[in-house]
Amino acid sequence: MSGPVAWFRSRPLRSRLALLTALAVALAVAAVSAACWFVTRAQLEAEMDSSLRDSRLDERSVGSLILNCAQSRDTVVPATGSAYTWQIVLADGKVCTYGSSPIPVQPGDLAVARGEAAYALHTTKADNGVEMRVHTYPQDPLRGGIGISIARPLAEIDNSMSTLGWVLLLVSGIGVVGAGAAGLWVARAGLKPVDRLTEAVEHVARTEDLTVRIPVEGEDEVARLSRSFNAMTAALATSRDLQAQLIADAGHELRTPLTSLRTNIELLVRSEQTGRALPAADRAALMASVKAQMTELAALIGDLQELARPEAVERGPLEVVPLHGILRSALDRARLRGPELTFRTDLAPWYVRAEPAALERALVNVLDNAVKFSPPRGVVEVSLMRGELTVRDHGPGIPAEELPHVFDRFWRSPSARSLPGSGLGLSIVARTVQQAGGTVALTPAEGGGTAAVISLPGAPTPPPDGSVVPDEGFDES
Structure with missing residues (x-):
């Protein structure tokens, strides 16, 4: 079986469909033809039996037949012009045949002649x-002693059935061939959308052209497949555009610190090569600038790695963590970056389900923005109430026309271009908050400044022993 099965599986799909269609039709036609043949034969035999029963000889004909048999020296009297053969069966088993050839007497014939059947x-x-098909009946049911057998050759039925068999075979062959051709036509017509899809996939694989779209017709499975392919290519095109945009933006952002870093290093190298030492203050300023630019590059590369990591890639385990505790740790880091600022905090306990490291990084980015835009000796207000974290600074604020862009990658307000930063911090914040099931927004604050509002759904309070709560879902409380 492995040979034919392997051959069948190696055929194209349309050929397999045509073969299966032809096979199914062949089996159906064979079953119908066989049933028709047997039913017709049974009907013809029943009609012959009925004809034999109805062909009884009258008394005069029987007497003439017996007389002819008695006068003949042989037990066979030739009969002409009749399809029937008559035979006189006596109770002792002797017979006299009026026809072409004697018919062997069966026990049933003797039983009829003896009056037993x-x-x-x-x-x-x-x-x-x-x-021959033989029907025997008694000449005189009351007295018995003689049975009359009437017989007809079954060749009449066999000839008709042979003709019918050839007709059925011819019709079945035509039906199977027609079914195969129809199956091939249906397979070709039905697989045209699949062929178009295959050509589109091959075109995309060959040219990497993700703008290809397949026309969608109807609501069947092929239409669904076409829609899925179009959605996939659109998503891939968008992903590739975002990747190209990220690379272009990253190159643009890296160019500025690298150019400044290169200039400072060239000044230091030229000073060493010419033997003309730079003043101590200038050298210290150059070294500080180099250090700051290296720090900025390291932060930019870290932000790029964070944003370039696909969301489907497995991150750290989600845990039930105290948002208020992580916020206090982020505040400690923010105070180091703005020692002259005052932080007013009002933190109520709140537990969330998140990745601790990513959540702390997002909170540090929000606080860093507040530190960056706060005036000297300014105040940063931080409050956490029932899952809503608000960080408010008293800086210049963000114009209303710039608010829709604050979470875009590498976007920086024109007023902030001179300040350190890559323009990726808020993008990381938005992504982390969304992954934790929350929302984030920046709004102008009353009296000036900007308020960053982060809302995160709550999680069950962890046990006192500090064990991790299993991730089985929770209701915000």
Whole structure:
């Protein structure tokens, strides 16, 4: 079986569909033809039996037949012009045949002749080898002693059935060939959308052209597949555009610190090569600038790595963590970056389900923005109430027309271009908050400044022993 099965599986899909269609039709036609043949034969035999029953001889004909048999020296009296063979069966087993050839007497015929049975109906072969259908009935049911057998050759039925068999075979062959051709046509017509999809996939693989779209017709499975392919190519095109945009923006952002860093290093190298030492203050300023630019590059590379990591890549385990505790740690880091600022805090306990390291990084980015834009000796207000974290500075604020862009990658307000930063901090904040199931927004604050509002859904309070709560879902409380 492995040979034919392997051959079948190696055929194209349309060929397999055509073969399966032809096979199914062949089986159906064979079953119908066989049923038709057997039913027709049974019907013809029933009609022959009925004809034999109705062909009884009258008394005069029987007497004439007996007389002819008595006067003949042989037990066979030739009969011409009749399809029937008559035979006189005596109770002692002797017979006199009026026809072409004697018919062997069966026990049922003797039983009829002896008056033990009402009739006998059977099939047997005559002495000349012709298969006959025989009906025997008693000449005188009251007295018995003589049975009359009437027989017809089954060749009449066999010839008709042979003709019918050839007709059915011819019709079945035409039906199977027609079904195969129809199956091939249907397979080709039905697989045209699949062919278009295959050509589109091959075109994309060959040219990397993600603008290809397949026309969608109807609501069947092929239409769904076409829609899915179009959605996939659109998503891939968007992803590639975002990747290209990220690379372009990253190159643009890296160019400025690298150019400044290169200039400072060239000044230091030229000073060493020419032997003309730079003043101590200038050298210290150059070294400080180099250090700041290296720090900015390291931060930019870290932000790029964070944003370039696909969301589907497995991150750290989600845990039930105290948002208020992580916020206090982020505040400690923010105070180091703005020692002259005053932080007013009002933190109520709140537990969330998140990745601790990513959440702390997002909170530090929000606080860094507040530190960056706060005036000297300014105040940063931080409050946490029932899952809503608000960080408010008293800086210049953000114009209303710039608010829709604050979470875009590498976007920086024109007023902030001179300040350190890569323009990726708020993008990281938005991504981390969304992954934790929350929302983030920047709004102008009353009296000036900007308020960053982060809302995170709550999680069950962890047990006192500090064990991690399993991730089984929770209701915000």
